[in-house]
Amino acid sequence: MFAQAETVATPEVLWWALVPLLVLAGAAVLLLTVASLVRRLPEWLPAAWTIVAGLAVLVSVVPLWNEVQDDGARSFLAGAVGIDGSTLFVTALLAVAVVATALLSRAYLTREDLPGVELYVLLLLSAAGGVVMASANDLIVLFLGLELLSIAVYVMAALHLRRIQSQEAALKYFVLGAFASAFLLYGIALVYGATGATGLARIAGYLSTTILLEDGMLMAGFGLLLVGLGFKVAAVPFHAWAPDVYQGAPTPVVAWMAAGVKAAGFAALLRVFVLTFGSWSGEWQPAVWGLAILTVLGGSVVAVVQTDVKRMLAYSSIAHAGFLLVGVQAASDRGTAAVLTYLGVYTLLACGSFAVVTVVGGAGDDRHGIDAYRGLGARRPWLAGAFAVLLLGQAGVPFTAGFVAKFGVIAAATEGHSYALAGIAMVSAAVAAFVYLRILVALYMEDRHLEDDDEAGAVEVDPAPWGPRIVITVSVALVLVLGVVPGPLVDLAKDAVPVLVGG
Amino acid sequence: MSEFLRSWLVLVVFGGLAVAVVGTFLGLGSLLRPQRATEQKVMNYESGVDPQGDRWSQSNIRYYVFALMFVLFDVEVVFIFPWAARLEAYGMFGLVEMAIFIFILALGLFYAWRKRLLRWI
Numbered sequence: 001m002f003a004q005a006e007t008v009a010t011p012e013v014l015w016w017a018l019v020p021l022l023v024l025a026g027a028a029v030l031l032l033t034v035a036s037l038v039r040r041l042p043e044w045l046p047a048a049w050t051i052v053a054g055l056a057v058l059v060s061v062v063p064l065w066n067e068v069q070d071d072g073a074r075s076f077l078a079g080a081v082g083i084d085g086s087t088l089f090v091t092a093l094l095a096v097a098v099v100a101t102a103l104l105s106r107a108y109l110t111r112e113d114l115p116g117v118e119l120y121v122l123l124l125l126s127a128a129g130g131v132v133m134a135s136a137n138d139l140i141v142l143f144l145g146l147e148l149l150s151i152a153v154y155v156m157a158a159l160h161l162r163r164i165q166s167q168e169a170a171l172k173y174f175v176l177g178a179f180a181s182a183f184l185l186y187g188i189a190l191v192y193g194a195t196g197a198t199g200l201a202r203i204a205g206y207l208s209t210t211i212l213l214e215d216g217m218l219m220a221g222f223g224l225l226l227v228g229l230g231f232k233v234a235a236v237p238f239h240a241w242a243p244d245v246y247q248g249a250p251t252p253v254v255a256w257m258a259a260g261v262k263a264a265g266f267a268a269l270l271r272v273f274v275l276t277f278g279s280w281s282g283e284w285q286p287a288v289w290g291l292a293i294l295t296v297l298g299g300s301v302v303a304v305v306q307t308d309v310k311r312m313l314a315y316s317s318i319a320h321a322g323f324l325l326v327g328v329q330a331a332s333d334r335g336t337a338a339v340l341t342y343l344g345v346y347t348l349l350a351c352g353s354f355a356v357v358t359v360v361g362g363a364g365d366d367r368h369g370i371d372a373y374r375g376l377g378a379r380r381p382w383l384a385g386a387f388a389v390l391l392l393g394q395a396g397v398p399f400t401a402g403f404v405a406k407f408g409v410i411a412a413a414t415e416g417h418s419y420a421l422a423g424i425a426m427v428s429a430a431v432a433a434f435v436y437l438r439i440l441v442a443l444y445m446e447d448r449h450l451e452d453d454d455e456a457g458a459v460e461v462d463p464a465p466w467g468p469r470i471v472i473t474v475s476v477a478l479v480l481v482l483g484v485v486p487g488p489l490v491d492l493a494k495d496a497v498p499v500l501v502g503g
Numbered sequence: 504m505s506e507f508l509r510s511w512l513v514l515v516v517f518g519g520l521a522v523a524v525v526g527t528f529l530g531l532g533s534l535l536r537p538q539r540a541t542e543q544k545v546m547n548y549e550s551g552v553d554p555q556g557d558r559w560s561q562s563n564i565r566y567y568v569f570a571l572m573f574v575l576f577d578v579e580v581v582f583i584f585p586w587a588a589r590l591e592a593y594g595m596f597g598l599v600e601m602a603i604f605i606f607i608l609a610l611g612l613f614y615a616w617r618k619r620l621l622r623w624i
Contacts, residue, residue, distance in 0.1 A: 008592045033610060036617040 169248025184228025190221030295322030338408030352475030
């Protein structure tokens with residue numbers, strides 16, 4: 001049929017390497033199709049479907065991981081997409097976050113009486129975007145992944161139809177997010193202008209072999225890329241959206257924002273800055289250094305004065321982004337491995353913490369003041385105990401996974417002779433510990449005097465449905481186990497250091 | 504001044520000239536012409552139809568569905584035109600790719616239809 005025409009060589013596709021992405025995107029499209037065709041789906045089906053898709057991605061990552069460890073990283077689709085250890089590591093984290101978010105969402109949507117297919121479709125699409133970002137070998141593909149990830153999350157933030165804060169959060173996130181995307185795109189354009197390529201491998205090759213006499217355009221490109229990605233991971237001073245959006249968005253969606261979006265954002269930061277611009281690290285390291293200091297200090301200090309637990313956790317997630325930036329700033333293999341370890345631990349901590357917040361938030365999703373947590377230790381010892389472990393983990397107390405994570409990034413910073421940065425990071429970890437201790441004090445040491453106040457008794461926390469219960473149990477167990485035996489995760493992260501392969 | 508900046512200077516000069524010429528003519532016109540305003544003359548021009556209502560009018564929010572649908576097909580066309588021009592060269596691979604692309608966009612329309620978004624309430 002097309003025999004007489006000259007043909008264009010279509011790029012080689014390694015279909016097996018695309019399996020996680022295809023599973024996520026395919027599951028989303030299929031779910032949307034079925035939801036359009038069948039008027040009333042059983043309520044459990046979309047959640048179960050999403051969980052199965054997430055688990056399928058987790059399973060499919062294992063053979064890919066072995067393949068990459070044996071044969072090395074690969075790039076395909078004309079060098080636009082690559083697969084290496086870090087791609088698969090972040091893909092697995094995203095899959096875990098998808099499963100956890102789906103478990104939380106099912107309980108949340110039932111409690112809030114919200115229609116429920118869209119959240120799952122958007123969650124799967126957003127995860128697919130995250131996978132694209134983690135495997136991007138080209139700045140344009142990176143941007144595509146970022147938009148797929150973000151646009152889905154903008155809508156997810158607005159999904160609580162009857163809460164005005166949810167709509168407000170979505171609008172704020174959307175406007176600021178679109179603004180940040182423009183920064184990123186401009187950065188890509190300037191880097192392309194300076195190096196003549198959008199492929200990461202070709203940019204890296206150009207930068208390591210060329211001496212630029214006028215590097216102003218490249219520097220501006222670095223700066224704008226850093227702004228765009230800094231916004232996505234909520235680094236100070238690009239963090240202003242985070243507290244409002246975290247406070248307003250439905251709590252399961254916040255878990256996804258904290259765990260999934262952050263993991264994808266840092267995967268992109270590592271690929272672009274540490275890997276591609278690695279030979280110019282002397283130029284961008286000071287900027288990331290400043291960003292990291294502002295972020296750890298800003299996040300920790302402002303968290304102290306919050307009275308809303310969701311806002312508090314939002315600021316603490318900003319502080320966590322700061323610690324991750326400390327690892328990025330090291331611009332070394334050790335720093336990269338530390339960032340990946342931290343992301344793994346933080347995924348667990350974020351999913352678990354926001355699962356507790358989902359449960360305590362109660363019908364209407366608005367009991368997030370610290371008052372709601374007063375005396376929880378006496379009334380709901382298991383829930384309070386789990387939250388205590390997760391908060392101690394976030395504080396980085398030894399024998400929790402949080403300590404391993406914080407130790408990794410600070411060790412990487414000292415190895416890179418950034419002693420000031422390491423010191424400031426440790427000081428702000430101590431400041432942030434106060435925040436978590438404040439919640440702990442509310443949980444255990446302040447009683448709410450239920451017998452005196454009937455109205456307070458009326459807002460008793462309902463028992464957790466099984467979805468959040470699974471998420472809380474698994475995350476607490478893993479936080480404790482990884483705190484004592486961190487070896488497996490740390491070794492995986494070490495093997496997951498990204499590699500650039502030209503196409 | 505570097506060669507790079509000099510090439511921009513041309514743009515600045517031409518831009519300034521354009522503003523000056525238009526400004527001069529409009530300014531001279533307003534000085535020379537008689538100004539006798541009547542109610543009919545200062546009325547908003549609306550294609551010869553008598554203007555209705557205030558200048559500050561809001562469009563109905565329900566039009567957003569059409570805006571979204573427009574984007575759906577707009578994006579589709581942006582990709583289909585270049586593809587159609589080189590369809591023979593892309594062969595079967597291109598055909599399948601475009602079929603998948605159109606399927607996913609059509610799914611969006613189908614979803615909107617099933618959600619009864621296309622009905623004017």
